[in-house]
Amino acid sequence: MGKKYYTIGMAGHIDHGKTTLTKALTSVDTDRLKEEKERSISIEPGFAPLYNDAEMEISVVDVPGHERFIRQMIAGVAGIDLVVLVVAADEGVMPQTKEHLDILALLGITQGIVVLTKISKVEEELRDLALEEVIDELKGTVFEGATILMADSLSGEGVERLKQIVITTLKGMASKSVRGDFRLPIDQVFTVKGQGTVVRGTVFEGTLDTGEEIIILPQGIHTKAKQIQAHHRKESSVFAGQRAAINLSGVDYKEIKRGNVLVTSTHFTVTNTIDVCLKVLRAVNHPIKQRMPIVAHVGTSEVMGKLVFFDRNKVDSESDDILCQIRLNETIVAKRGDRFILRRPTPMETIGGGWIIQPNGGKYKFGEETIALLQSERHGSPQERVLRLVEQYKCVDEGFIIREASITHKDLRDILEGEDQWIVFSQSNVTHMKIVDECVNSIEHILRGFHEEFPLLLGINIGELKQSLKRYSGALVDFAIEQKHWKRNNGFLSLEEFIPHLPPEWEKRCNQLITLMEADGTQVKDMEKYFHQVGIPEKWQSDFYHFFIQEKKIVSLDDKKSYSYQVFLKTVEELKEKTGERFDIADAKAALGLSRKYLIPFLEKLDKDGLTLRTEGIRKWIGTSIKG
Numbered sequence: 356m357g358k359k360y361y362t363i364g365m366a367g368h369i370d371h372g373k374t375t376l377t378k379a380l381t382s383v384d385t386d387r388l389k390e391e392k393e394r395s396i397s398i399e400p401g402f403a404p405l406y407n408d409a410e411m412e413i414s415v416v417d418v419p420g421h422e423r424f425i426r427q428m429i430a431g432v433a434g435i436d437l438v439v440l441v442v443a444a445d446e447g448v449m450p451q452t453k454e455h456l457d458i459l460a461l462l463g464i465t466q467g468i469v470v471l472t473k474i475s476k477v478e479e480e481l482r483d484l485a486l487e488e489v490i491d492e493l494k495g496t497v498f499e500g501a502t503i504l505m506a507d508s509l510s511g512e513g514v515e516r517l518k519q520i521v522i523t524t525l526k527g528m529a530s531k532s533v534r535g536d537f538r539l540p541i542d543q544v545f546t547v548k549g550q551g552t553v554v555r556g557t558v559f560e561g562t563l564d565t566g567e568e569i570i571i572l573p574q575g576i577h578t579k580a581k582q583i584q585a586h587h588r589k590e591s592s593v594f595a596g597q598r599a600a601i602n603l604s605g606v607d608y609k610e611i612k613r614g615n616v617l618v619t620s621t622h623f624t625v626t627n628t629i630d631v632c633l634k635v636l637r638a639v640n641h642p643i644k645q646r647m648p649i650v651a652h653v654g655t656s657e658v659m660g661k662l663v664f665f666d667r668n669k670v671d672s673e674s675d676d677i678l679c680q681i682r683l684n685e686t687i688v689a690k691r692g693d694r695f696i697l698r699r700p701t702p703m704e705t706i707g708g709g710w711i712i713q714p715n716g717g718k719y720k721f722g723e724e725t726i727a728l729l730q731s732e733r734h735g736s737p738q739e740r741v742l743r744l745v746e747q748y749k750c751v752d753e754g755f756i757i758r759e760a761s762i763t764h765k766d767l768r769d770i771l772e773g774e775d776q777w778i779v780f781s782q783s784n785v786t787h788m789k790i791v792d793e794c795v796n797s798i799e800h801i802l803r804g805f806h807e808e809f810p811l812l813l814g815i816n817i818g819e820l821k822q823s824l825k826r827y828s829g830a831l832v833d834f835a836i837e838q839k840h841w842k843r844n845n846g847f848l849s850l851e852e853f854i855p856h857l858p859p860e861w862e863k864r865c866n867q868l869i870t871l872m873e874a875d876g877t878q879v880k881d882m883e884k885y886f887h888q889v890g891i892p893e894k895w896q897s898d899f900y901h902f903f904i905q906e907k908k909i910v911s912l913d914d915k916k917s918y919s920y921q922v923f924l925k926t927v928e929e930l931k932e933k934t935g936e937r938f939d940i941a942d943a944k945a946a947l948g949l950s951r952k953y954l955i956p957f958l959e960k961l962d963k964d965g966l967t968l969r970t971e972g973i974r975k976w977i978g979t980s981i982k983g
Contacts (some may be wrong), residue, residue: 357533357594358409358410358411358412358594359410359411359412359525359530359596360411360412360413360414360530360531360558360594360595360596360597361411361412361413361414361436361437361525361528361530361596362413362414362415362416362434362435362436362557362596362597362598363405363413363414363415363416363435363436363437363438363439363521363525364415364416364417364435364437364438364439364459364464365377365415365416365417365438365439365441366438366439366440366441366455366459367440367441367442367451367452367455368442368443368446368448368449368450368451368452368455373417373441374401374417375472375508375509376439376441376470376472376506376508376514376517377401377403377415377417378403378508379506379508379509379511379514380403380405380415380514380517380518381403381404381405381415383403383404401416401417402414402415402416402417402555402586402598403415403417403586404586404598405518405521406518406521406522410526411522411525411526411530412585412597413521413522413525414557414586414597414598416435416557416598434531434540434556434557434558434559434596434654435464435557436464436466436525436528436530436531436596437464437466437467437468437521437524437525437528438459438464438466438467438468439467439468439469439470439517439521440452440455440456440459440467440468440469440470440498440501441470441472442469442470442471442472442485442489443471443472443473444471444472444473444474444476444477444481444482444485444505445473445476445477445481445485447484447485447488447489448488448489448492452492453492453638454705456492456493456496456498457636457638457705458696458705458708459497459498460496460497460498461634461636461694461696461707461708461709462694462696462708463694463710464497465497465498466524466528467497467498467501468501468502468503468504468517468520468521468524469489469493469498469501469502469503469504470503470504470505470506470513470517471485471486471489471503471504471505471506472506472507472508473507473508474505474506474507474512474513475507475509475510475512482505486503486505489503490503502520502524504516504517504520530595530596531558531559531560531595531596532560532561532595532754532755533560533561533562533594533595536560536561536618536619536620536623536748537558537560537561537562537563537617537618537619537620538558538559538560538561538616538617538618538623538688539554539556539557539558539559539563539599539601539616539617539618540556540557540559540614540615540616540654540655540656540688541554541555541556541611541612541613541614541615541616541617541655542555542556542557542613542655543555543556543613544608544611544612544613545608546608547602550581550582550602551581551602551603551604551605551606551608552602552603552606552607552608552611553600553601553602553603553608554600554601554603554611554615554617555598555599555600555601556598556599556617556655557596557597557598557599558593558594558595558596558597558598558599559595559654560595561595561619562592562593562594562595563580563583563592563593563599563601563617563619564580564591564592565580565581565582565583565590565591565592566579566580566581567579567580567619568619569601569603569617569618569619570617570618570619570620570621571603571606571610571611571615571616571617572615572616572617572618572623572625572688573615573616573625573685573686573687573688574610574611574615575625576606576610576611578603578604578605578606579603579604579605580601580602580603580604581602581603581604582601582602583599583600583601583602584599584600584602585597585598585599585600586598601617613655613656613657614654614655614656614657614658614687615656615688616654616656616688618688623688623690624688624689624690624714624715625686625687625688626683626686626687626688626689626714626715626716627660627682627683627684627685627686627687628680628681628682628683628715628716628717629653629680629681629683629687629689629695629711629713629714629716630678630679630680630711630712630713630716630729630732631678631679631680631681631695631709631710631711631712632676632677632678632709632710632712632733633662633676633677633678633679633697633707633708633709634676634677634707634708634709635670635677635706635707636705636706636707639704639706639707640702640704641699641702641704642669642670643662643669643670643706643707644668644669644670645662645663645664645667645668645669646661646662646663647661647662647699648660648661648699648700649661649662649681649697649698649699649700649706650697650698650699650700651681651683651687651695651696651697652695652696652697652698653687653689653693653694653695653711654687654688654689654693656687656688658683658684658685658687659683659684659685659700660681660682660683660684661681661682662679662680662681662697663679663680663681663682664677664679664721665678665679665680665719665720665721665722665725665726665729666678666721666722666723666725666726676709678712678726678729678730678733679729680716680719681695681697681716682716689711689714690711690714691711691712691713691714691743692710692711693710693711693714694708694709694710694711695708695709695710695711696708712729712732712733713729713732737766737767737770738770741756741767741770741785742787744756745785745786745787745790746787746790749786749790749794749826749827749828749831750780750784750785750786750790750827750828750830750831751784751785751786752783752784752785753767753779753783753784753785754783756785771785776788776789778791778834780830780831780834784828784830784831786831790827790831791831791834791835791838794824794827794831794832794835795835795838795839797824797827798820798824798832798835798836798839798841798848799839799850801815801820801823801824802814802815802841802848802849802850802853803850806849806850806853809898810855810856810857810858811855811856811857811858811898811899811901811902811905812847812855812898812902813844813845813847813849813855813905814842814844814847814848814849814853815847815848815849816846816847817836817843817846817847817848818846820832820848836848839851855902855905855906857899857902861891861895861899864889864890864891865889865891865899865903867889868885868886868888868889868891869903869908869909869919871885871888871889872885872909872917872918872919872922873919873921873922876922877918877922877926877947877949877953877957878953879916879917879918879953880916881915881916882896882900882915882916882917883896883915886899900917903917904917907920908920909923910923910960911960912953912956912957912959912960913956916953916956918957926947926957927961927966929946929947930943930946930947931976933945933946933947934946936975936976937973937974937975937976938973938974939972939973939974940954940955940958940972943958943974958974961974962974964978965977965978966978
């Protein structure tokens with residue numbers, strides 16, 4: 356197994372010690388801005404490396420705790436695997452503690468550790484009261500039953516234990532998938548003198564290599580990863596779950612902003628209408644109305660829009676999921692399963708969140724028909740979800756399917772064994788026969804086009820064919836090739852019925868060229884003179900030359916002279932008849948009457964093709980095949 360990468364988030368109320376605890380864990384002060392230093396509060400998410408060995412790397416994101424910086428908090432926790440909820444023992448659970456808990460739950464973050472900090476400031480009795488309060492507040496939340504620790508960042512008490520529990524917990528968790536297409540939502544953009552534009556973010560999925568082509572969405576700006584860093588270390592690649600800084604080539608930093616997304620594939624959806632499954636918080640202070648303005652947070656993006664219901668006009672407080680739509684004022688990058696947070700722009704409050712069931716929302720009518728459609732999108736059978744993944748990625752491993760389609764291993768086995776159209780390759784890669792047929796048709800199309808453009812060649816190099824079919828894995832292309840009776844010839848592939856041939860418009864001149872060479876016998880001119888004599892342009896000469904060799908029309912003596920195949924064959928037979936088992940240059944010259952200009956290349960061709968073996972000036976006949 357490869358190395359795993361994780362990011363944990365420090366969340367909690369302002370001044371409860373998140374940044375100090377992060378520093379105690381990592382020796383890094385994540386408050387880097389001048390204003391943060393002056394005011395002793397975090398304004399932007401801060402990042403630091405926590406742990407790194409051969410098996411795993413863990414990064415920390417310290418998010419702002421002040422209510423005015425909730426937008427930065429949401430951007431910071433996007434993509435984290437585990438949260439450390441920080442509660443000061445001298446203050447207990449505060450408003451932002453609760454809001455952070457709500458946001459984390461809505462984002463689908465279920466793994467958490469609670470830390471009571473500043474324990475040196477309170478008596479043991481108050482610590483116990485604070486602990487009881489935390490336990491009570493966690494009841495009914497996804498963090499009920501979470502590990503609760505006590506720590507003091509200044510004295511170091513409990514810090515090492517916290518670190519070890521984080522490491523142990525993450526070792527038991529699956530890491531983000533490196534199999535999907537690369538995606539990094541940007542949370543910071545800046546410029547470095549002499550380097551240019553740099554963006555930072557947590558890699559949601561996939562991998563990126565230095566020098567690889569990148570697309571910045573939703574703008575569609577094409578660039579390259581000029582340099583990659585992870586916590587100030589220069590890296591050749593970066594992987595899902597890892598914090599990364601990417602130095603972009605030829606892009607002005609003013610063209611990019613937080614919320615944009617780096618990808619390496621064109622498969623990602625850019626949209627301004629998303630169908631969603633929404634959960635509204637119970638503690639909402641104001642009614643939620645049809646088409647009310649909202650602020651949507653998806654990944655690291657923050658976009659204004661409106662909320663559209665299809666089965667109601669108002670929500671006061673709701674515990675059940677609501678199937679609805681968000682229409683945004685700007686485009687975002689989204690995919691099924693992405694989490695989002697909704698906030699009211701004024702008065703500002705978090706009203707709910709959930710997950711995206713369809714990133715390409717349509718225009719629907721109010722009523723039960725639309726709700727039924729959204730229910731179908733929301734649930735979909737496990738087989739439909741697996742097929743959707745295979746249609747997108749063409750060939751995926753079983754672990755990736757289980758995570759992305761939200762199904763169990765048993766579900767997947769039932770699907771694969773229940774229909775013979777599913778195909779499983781080595782290393783548990785899965786595809787479907789419809790994808791194989793699609794690949795076969797693509798190969799057929801490429802071969803026909805190649806034969807039309809290059810009728811002289813045996814076929815297309817299989818390596819080049821796979822490069823043209825990058826959207827399919829190499830194993831899938833090999834499997835598809837085996838499905839039809841195509842011809843293989845020394846690493847080249849062609850249609851079964853294809854025979855290399857001269858283009859009709861040049862056939863007469865080429866035949867004339869061979870006739871001229873045969874007439875000249877062993878006293879041939881340079882090949883370019885024959886081409887010139889019959890009027891074949893220079894741009895075609897190399898292709899025709901190799902075709903003549905391939906089809907045994909000529910035999911190349913050196914880079915300038917060739918014999919017609921029949922003349923070469925006749926000359927070899929003549930030399931055999933007029934010499935014994937062994938002969939030297941003088942014997943060959945007497946037998947054939949050739950000058951050294953022709954004789955030496957001819958004899959060396961015999962050696963090269965294994966017809967003769969030369970030892971100290973004497974040649975011995977040893978073979979019979981002519982290689983051309």
